[in-house]
Amino acid sequence: MLASTALVCLMVPGLALFYGGMVAAKSVLNMIMMTFGSVALVGCIWVVYGYSASFGDSIGGAGILGDVTEYFGLSGVMKDDPKAVIPLSVFAAFQALFAALTAALICGAISDRIKFGAWMAFTGIWVTLVYLPVAHWVFAFDGENVVGGWIVNKLGAIDFAGGTAVHINSGAAALAVILVLGKRIGWQKGAKNGERPHNLPLVMLGAGLLWFGWFGFNGGSALTSSNAASVVVLNTFTATCSAMLGWLVVEKLRDGHPTSLGAASGAIAGLVAITPSCGAVSPLGALALGAIGGAVCALAVGLKYKFGYDDSLDVVGIHLVGGVTGTLLVGILGTADAPNGVDGLLYGGGLSLLGKQAVGAFAVLAYSFGMTWLIAKVLDKTMGLRVRPEVEQEGVDVHLHAESAYDLTHSPTTAPTPEPAAAG
Template identity: 65%
Template sequence: MDSALNSGDTAWILTSAALVLLMTPGLALFYGGMVRAKSVLNMMMMSFGALALIGVLWVLYGYSIAFGNDVGGGLLGNPFEYFGLSGMLGEDTSAPYPVMAFVAFQGVFAIITVALISGAIADRAKFGAWLVFAGVWATLVYFPVAHWVFAFDGDDVVGGWIANNLLALDFAGGTAVHINAGAAGLALALVLGKRKGFGRDPMRPHNLPLVMLGAGLLWFGWFGFNAGSALSAGNTAAVAFVNTIVATSAAILGWLLTEKVRDGHATSLGGASGAVAGLVAITPACNAVSPVMAIVLGAVAGVLCALAVGLKYKLGYDDSLDVVGVHLVGGLWGTIAIGFLGSATTPAGVDGLFFGGGVDQLWRQVVGAVAVLGYSFVLTWVIGTVIQKTMGFRLDQDDEVAGIDQAEHAESGYDWGTLTSGGGRVAGSPARPTDARHSSGSSEVSA
């Protein structure tokens, strides 16, 4: 029999998987530049640690929980069906792409989702406890939620309840990735408590060029995230690609305008953060809105997220790098916005409220978003609390003040000794490197 394998689609899926994998090192740079110089290595190691651990768990049982045949109520795939990816190495001549290409593509989604959470607890989490949390959270939260959202019914296969029963739209992970990670970040920030000096000491980014480089790599990799979710090199991928460009661009403008009006300055950190906010918001909607509506969606996301990052000061939680303000708020807006801005002329084929579709799709989007938010927040709170009460999650305050890089890794991100000559200090360099300050988000620049 002639094989149905489409080499072009296969190449696009594998390329997209590589692009999404690049997002995790990009996130490490983005987060790493936003913390103090004494914390940069630990911040980056949290991303790399998630990459290493979740990559292994995904092969062992993660894929099976997410995409195995449902074992009850659309909540969970059979964890033993594809354990260790057994029975999946042969070629299926009836499929347009190898199943292992899909395994790789979805695996890098799992990795980046866990890594995103780390920004909410920067500077104060033990590395070993973080890895324990990452493994347990992926097992109990991400893998099941991925089943809810991404596992569609097929021949002799029953998938998740959001995808097949609720019929909420989430093309590339607004709920499963961003709302999920944002809610988890909020719960963990509450469990671990505030950093020493939060709200009192200025905490500025130690390296803004790293932040902007990381944001650029995230945007580059996001084309694999969004357009790659089409799983074919066709029209849907092209629509998602264009919307990813234009929504992100509009979000940058929206964030910078908000900063200019509020603070009097449009900052580089704001530009980088606005890009990420736009990418987050367009993720669930990139196949469901027109390019013009993508501009609207992105611009609103830029404004909303720029305002939301300041909520932590008013409400008293320490979300170090604005995971809540960007990923939770941006993910909620992008997911719910489909119910307003969706158009039947797009590949998704669903009209939102503003295009004559009434509230039918809107209520579905709201229910899906709230369900993931609630599940992730509650389970994360429980997991984080258990780890804190047993092995200890929060770093000792003395180590936090001295520097988490030295305390947890016995390393420093910068070799200050090479910057001195004859025992002196380079002009303009800090007298005490550990006194360098960083920002927890764009809202702190003007502070």
């Protein structure tokens, strides 16, 4: 678990580079700052009341929210519990990164146009009102004298590592914020004239770091070094490979060329899709699930041009659509031979599991979208979310952070010596 926590921590710079490479050079530092800033803020919230709200005993036994006073300040996690499979402290650190990364995912949808202070305020409120309840629903298992969340315990839906709590949650939230914030200047419905990625090697490097860290994200969710964790890691790798190929095939057929940006995006789509299902499917099932997820997400990113919402870095197309796809496919491709031990439709399990997966997925989607829209709307009416037009056009890096990612001009320290006048 210590190793898995370290792997997940590496996903923070991975996400920053992945997002940073896809924006314009004038916005890359702001994107990196929003990623790291949200992680820092959520880490502090997690210690004070976040862990308790997610994993404390459910208030009133309803499975909606944990008791925020039970682990307030994480003061109780330092005691050694000989009955615990793993120390509570390392589990708290592991889950803190889940919360932080979920919030950070949202910023990719709203690049180039949101105030940094407004983003930080949004992050703190969103984690408190949206992520913490949803994490309780999905991740808090019932225990001895402890009541957990309603999705995992009462509904019985399967989400091994966060397809609903992380990806559907962040994707639905991203869509809501986009609709409140509006489009970037120059972005028009039906016209693919948004800012081009300024550094594709950074995108590929970020995707590689995310892929590496995802083994800790999914494998660590088994909470033990076991056969279950090993199957999860194998499925995570397998689905990512097939998803990358699925995305590239769609690109080739639709646009005529397979691209490096498509390869990186396809890998992330596969990682998203396999997150809820990595403990429920066979390796062949992971291949099929990844290919479907990669192809579906490649098609879904074009929806923003059809419907006119400016999802800058395709958070909706990859995380929302990929999360829903992977969550629902558990009900079709799940096999009792896998660690979760439940058969889906193709293995004779009927429609029961698929129905549970659908209820869990769309409950999180609806709650996250509705609550996030309300949060964004209130912040927009009070402190204002959007930067001034001239800031957006000239670049948020210089205006918001007084920095530039690249020194593209050379200013000599002394004036050049003038050439002598020609004779005569």
